[in-house]
Amino acid sequence: MGVSNSIAQLLVLRGINTFNAAKQFFRPDFSQFHNPFLMKDMQKAVDRIQTAIENNEKILVYGDYDVDGTTSVAMAYIFLSRLTENVAYYIPDRYTEGYGISLEGIDYAQENNFTLIIALDCGIRAVNQVNYANEKGVDFIICDHHNPSEVVPKSVAILNPKQKDCNYPFKELSGCGVGFKLIQGYSEKNNITFEEIQSLFDL
Numbered sequence: 001m002g003v004s005n006s007i008a009q010l011l012v013l014r015g016i017n018t019f020n021a022a023k024q025f026f027r028p029d030f031s032q033f034h035n036p037f038l039m040k041d042m043q044k045a046v047d048r049i050q051t052a053i054e055n056n057e058k059i060l061v062y063g064d065y066d067v068d069g070t071t072s073v074a075m076a077y078i079f080l081s082r083l084t085e086n087v088a089y090y091i092p093d094r095y096t097e098g099y100g101i102s103l104e105g106i107d108y109a110q111e112n113n114f115t116l117i118i119a120l121d122c123g124i125r126a127v128n129q130v131n132y133a134n135e136k137g138v139d140f141i142i143c144d145h146h147n148p149s150e151v152v153p154k155s156v157a158i159l160n161p162k163q164k165d166c167n168y169p170f171k172e173l174s175g176c177g178v179g180f181k182l183i184q185g186y187s188e189k190n191n192i193t194f195e196e197i198q199s200l201f202d203l
Helices: 005-013 019-026 042-054 067-081 103-111 127-135 175-189 194-202
Strands: 058-063 087-090 114-120 139-143 157-159
Touching (some): 067 114, 087 103, 103 114, 103 127, 114 175, 139 175, 157 175
Parallel strands (some): 139 157
């Protein structure tokens, strides 16, 4: 494909070791996207969001301050704001709250009557934080791509292709990629066409 040796090495490290696999990586065909419901807990995540929207619950889209986190938050917020007015976003302060899910963020959700947090690009190791949220009546859906520990948070759903018992074929999705699979899954179950969400790729 005319890529440099360094790029070729990066591709191989990510399991992309044939010409066709590389072509699909650089020039994806949307018709070949994997079924989002191959990802563990996808149905649980879609159902919880549907319940929140039907019951006019407040949804907080939460993500880290890095590029993957902020694009994930923007994408999910844009999508959900088309479906409900009861959605907001939260990006933690990198200096006072640090990386990942913070107790301050959960307090903010509880104090402002949010009952569902969708965490993007973070949360897979936030066992104590999710326990804290559960005590306050705040549910979590975690969309992450970092390696999980042996113990995972007790959230409503965890979307992470790197979970050992997750059957999603492509394990190297970004956090934003995992978030998009959630959007794709919700859309498929609610008769939202792929063309309606395709513009989110611009992020």
